[in-house]
Each structure stands twice: as C-alpha cells, then as structure tokens.
Amino acid sequence: MEKILERYERDCYAEKALTYSEPEFQGNWYQEYAKLKAKIEALHKSQRHLMGEQLDSLSLKEQQQLEHQLDTSxxxxxxxxxxxxxxxxxxxxxxVKQxxxxxxxxxxxLMENQKLKAVAQQAQWEQQNPPAFLVAGSHPTLCIGTYRGEGAAQAHVRNCSSLLPPWMHRHPNG
Known part of the structure; x- marks a missing residue:
C-alpha cells in the first residue's frame, strides 16, 4: 500500500513539473514580472513625490492628495x-526618584559613619588626655588672677593655667 502511495505522489509531482514548464505558465511568470516591475516603478515615483521631486507632472488634485498624505504622515x-x-x-x-x-x-x-567616627575620636582623646584630677600627684586648684613679681608665683600660675581656658589666663589690667 505504501509503495502505491509513493508512486502516486511521484507521478503527481512529475505532472505538476511538466505543467509549470509549459509556455502558458512561462507567460504567467512574464506577466507577474511585468506587474511587479510596474509596481516598483510606481513606488519609486511616489517616493520621489514625497521627497518633493518631480512635482511638475502632478495635477492640482494629485498635489492636494499628496499634501493631505504628508499632513497625515x-x-x-x-x-x-x-x-x-x-x-x-x-x-x-x-x-530620579530611585x-x-x-x-x-x-x-x-554617612551621618552614621560620622557619628561613629566622632565617638571614636572622643574616646581616643579621652584616653590620651585623662582629666587632671586623675593624674598622680596633681591637685585640683583654682587659680584666679595672676601674681606679679616672683618667678615661683608665675610658675604656679602657669601650672594652674593648664586647667583653665585661654581667655581666663589674662589679667584684666595686663
């Protein structure tokens, strides 16, 4: 049964191949070629018109249609x-939002890092500069005013002044 079907298909294809090679079919190819060539030429002509070339050959109505087509486009x-x-x-x-x-x-x-850095710097500073009352042998004293004259008194003021801010070191008269 399969052999019969294969022979049938082979004969059908052979018959179609013969009909395509006939002059009538070749004439159809020629007509198809002529139609496609005319269509291509019309498209080229339309393209030139759309580009603003060769508009002299167009009638007023064709120019209006072309203008309408351009407006729509x-x-x-x-x-x-x-x-x-x-x-x-x-x-x-x-x-922008992202x-x-x-x-x-x-x-x-950045703010978090700056806070951490400030805390670390404060801890480092406190470690390097302990408060004066924690230093062995020092006594917290309040030195107000300055002594004039004796070198020992001035040395005492200099030692005490390390505990005071700089603006308090100066005597109002001096």
Whole structure:
C-alpha cells in the first residue's frame, strides 16, 4: 500500500513539473514580472513625490492628495514623537526618584559613619588626655588672677593655667 502511495505522489509531482514548464505558465511568470516591475516603478515615483521631486507632472488634485498624505504622515510622526518623549520623561522621573532614594540612604550611612567616627575620636582623646584630677600627684586648684613679681608665683600660675581656658589666663589690667 505504501509503495502505491509513493508512486502516486511521484507521478503527481512529475505532472505538476511538466505543467509549470509549459509556455502558458512561462507567460504567467512574464506577466507577474511585468506587474511587479510596474509596481516598483510606481513606488519609486511616489517616493520621489514625497521627497518633493518631480512635482511638475502632478495635477492640482494629485498635489492636494499628496499634501493631505504628508499632513497625515506628519501627524503620525508627531504623535509617535510625543509618545516617545512622554515615555522617556516617565523613565527619567523613575530614575530620579530611585537616585534620590539611593542618595538619602547614602546620606544616612554617612551621618552614621560620622557619628561613629566622632565617638571614636572622643574616646581616643579621652584616653590620651585623662582629666587632671586623675593624674598622680596633681591637685585640683583654682587659680584666679595672676601674681606679679616672683618667678615661683608665675610658675604656679602657669601650672594652674593648664586647667583653665585661654581667655581666663589674662589679667584684666595686663
């Protein structure tokens, strides 16, 4: 049964191949070629008209149709351009929002790091500069005013002045 089907298909294809090689079919190919060639030429002519070339051969009605076609095309182009710009603006706004959120997170992280750094610097400073009353052999004294004259008294003021801020070191008369 399969052999019969194969022979049938082979004979059908052979018959079709013979009909395609007949002169009538070749004439159809020639007609098809001529139609396609005329269509291509019409498209080239239309393209030249749309580009503004060879408009002298057009009648007033054809020029009006061409103008209407150009207006319609221009409206479509502007509409598409407008849509692309809106899409672009929306995308850019989304990116701006994302960057602002990222910036806010980085600012918070920076503030956190600055706080940690300040605490570490304070601890280091306190470790390097213990309070005067904790230093062995020193006695907290309040030195107000200055002594004039004796070198020992001035030395005492200098030692005491390390505990006072600089603006309190000067005597109002001196």
């Amino acid at each position: 221009l409206k479509r182009i502007r509409s598409r351009k407008h849509q692309v710009m809106l899409d672009s603006i929306t995308e850019l706004q989304r990116k 960057l602002q959120e990222q910036n806010k997170g980085l600012e918070e992280e």
